Amino acid sequence: MKHINILMVDDHPIIIEGYQNVLMATKEDDQTLLIDTANNCDTASLMINRAAKETPYDVCFFDISLPASEDGRFASGEDLALLTKKMLPNAKIIILTMFNESFRIHNIIKEINPDGFLIKSDLTSMELADAFQQILKSPPYYSITVNNYVKQTISSEIYVDDINRKILHLLSQGVKTKSLSEYIPLSTSAIEKRKKQLKLLFSVSDGKDETLLQEARDKGYL
Template identity: 80%
Template sequence: MNHINILMVDDHPIIIEGYQNVLMATKRDDQTLHIDTANNCDEAVAMIERASKKYPYHVCFFDISLPGSDDGKYASGEDLALLAKELMPRAKIVILTMFNETFRIHNIIKEIDPDGFLIKSDLTSMELADGFQQILKSPPYYSSTVSNYLKKTISSDIYIDDINRKILHLLSQGIKTKNLSEYIGISKSAIEKRKKHLKLLFLIDDGKDESLLKEAREKGYL
């Protein structure tokens, strides 16, 4: 028998009840599920710390928007996910959220690299059931909004044309932005626009040229 310890954290008890019912109704015959639930950061932290000492969770579901801990140390599901990863490195981390802005999705993937990432508006009971089994067997599992965002991010790489490649190359050679127009036959303002566009494409949050060049190198453009 495959015994699976699960933690579900969401500040809406009825949502947790829904998740529980779906997983219990769709689990495989050889699976026994033990599900703990928490509605805020303090409850969740206590459960994670307790479980990590004896019976670590196999899967943790974290909603992003949660009432923070009283000491202010944990303010969201992201903080809980990082704690769970630290104390229970083998646990599968699943993020559930209403947020579907690309910036937030990008941040969560970058910070947490979850085994499952589900946007609540994508979620059907079938998707939750399938996602759960896939997360156990061969993560990651991302719901459609997250997958589409990732596909866009990857396909956006294609739009780096020759001029943009030249800009990247010259910057990597130490040429200053103000002097780039001497090497490329377009105006300074056009170059600035292209640089902004490149930083968006490469998801550069801090706006620095060094970060842009580092990312371009990693993606094989330099």
């Protein structure tokens, strides 16, 4: 019997229930699935840290849009995936998201390089079942939107690193630029420089933070 320890993180319990039902109904005869679930970054990060000390997860499913952790350290499924890579280096990481923006897809592949990357609007229960089994045996598995994107443009250079995502997240929470250095280990001038780069990256012509945040939202970064 193969015991497969799984963590599923999504802020919609009904979606998690759907994933669980599909996997339980389609698992192979010699597979036993042990599934933990979380609906936010706080619960998920605790579970990942606990698993690193006790029984590691074999597979982790992360939605990208999640309620941020209280301390602001984890603002999305991407942050949880990066934590998992550090704490559970053998776990297979599967990203499931509504975002099908090419910028976002590019960023996730470049930053996380997940074992599975599924866009929810592509997904049928059959595809989820197939993807899960393929990822166990020979990852990666990308759903059609991701595959098409990868084929079309391997060279796109929009890339927002971890610190830039934190800057965007904190600004969107109403934190003023002059206070950002309390949350991010950079000087105010270094943060200002990064904000300028972000405005160039997102083609913000009026120089306003509100426009930057709107562009970042439209492209799925917030």
